[in-house]
Amino acid sequence: MKSLGNKIAFVLICVLSSLLSGCGDGSDYTPPPPPPTELTDSYDDIAGLLDHYNVPGVSIVTIKDFKVDRIIALGVKDKSSNIAVTPDTMFQAASISKSLAAVAVMKAMQNGELSLDADIHDILYSWQLPDSSYSADSVVTLRRILGHTAGINVHGFNGYNRTGQLPTTLQILDGQSPANSEAVKLIHTPGSKFQYSGGGYTLMQLALTDYYQQPFYEWMHDQILSPLAMNNSSYQQPLPSAFIEQTSMGHYSNGKKVDNGFHVYPEMAAAGLWTTATDLANYMIEMQNTLNGNTMNLLETERLMEMLEAGKNPRFGLGFELFQADNYGYFGHSGANEGFQAVMLAHKTEGVGLVLMSNSDNGVQLFNSVVKLVGKLEEWPGF
Known part of the structure; x- marks a missing residue:
């Protein structure tokens, strides 16, 4: 063995x-x-x-x-x-x-608050994925983001020095300074293949913040950290x-x-x-x-x-x-x-x-x- x-x-x-x-x-x-x-x-x-x-x-x-x-x-x-x-x-x-965030999303779906299979833009109000030839064939959903099959780029993030300026979530998604990662976008047809994507989870973070009108870290405290x-x-x-x-x-x-x-x-x-x-x-x-x-x-x-x-x-x-x-x-x-x-x-x-x-x-x-x-x-x- x-x-x-x-x-x-x-x-x-x-x-x-x-x-x-x-x-x-x-x-x-x-x-x-x-x-x-x-x-x-x-x-x-x-x-x-x-x-x-x-x-x-x-x-x-x-x-x-x-x-x-x-x-x-x-x-x-x-x-x-x-x-x-x-x-x-x-x-x-x-x-x-990502694991705890995914459980929080699944919990919200279980409670009837979210749909795993609806277009992410149904709950994403403050930003839109750039138009892409891929988007006509399929849509980005929470399920696909959680499973890294949404077709979104940006594998991971380097973080920021504690003494430096921090980007907003919108600046991260747009790839604009002081963000140090590229802009988040579709690079594959949603649902077509596996593509590990921290960018997708960041897009989800903004969507949840938009939908619940609550800072993401507070929402995670209420959904997961506090109950456990x-x-x-x-x-x-x-x-x-x-x-x-x-x-x-x-x-x-x-x-x-x-x-x-x-x-x-x-x-x-x-x-x-x-x-x-x-x-x-x-x-x-x-x-x-x-x-x-x-x-x-x-x-x-x-x-x-x-x-x-x-x-x-x-x-x-x-x-x-x-x-x-x-x-x-x-x-x-x-x-x-x-x-x-x-x-x-x-x-x-x-x-x-x-x-x-x-x-x-x-x-x-x-x-x-x-x-x-x-x-x-x-x-x-x-x-």
């Missing part, structure tokens, strides 16, 4: 390599070392894995029997200050933000000062700290969530319990099952990545912002899983070693 654990890790590397493009200019990239041949016998070995992969700090939570099992906080929030990571340390979740008591989490960008002392600083693969500690991401739905590994683990436990009919605080079981159906890319559903090596049924999401990488992974039926949040561009490499270690020790399906 050990070989399947390796296969799951390989799938994660492939997915992350595609998600990482568009994050940073690569000037501070140092190739990580190969996986260690040892350091895989006990939880005590994880500290050695941090050193091996040059990761300053990490927060790890394991899930067992549909409950938080182990909470592991190792390393430092900032290499220059050497302040220790704690279970309450907040990290940037990056593209994991995710009290150490926020979509607000810039992050409120009350949370700053809890934050970790981002680090490049060579160990250098991101300028001013971390970037700001006004593209909140795509990449803006600050959170803790414990808050994300509780979110994933809620998803597991929903799938197994044990609770429905956010979604009905049928709605979540719909989100976990593979789309045109077999590794993606609606707002979730599907880590289904040999049909062992793991789901979750991964993310990479400037100096931060995180992955959350859970099994659909067995009540096991793991969340890892790191303040390093080497975080996914660390995750792949940690998930093989934990999967083996806990005898997860497929390991």
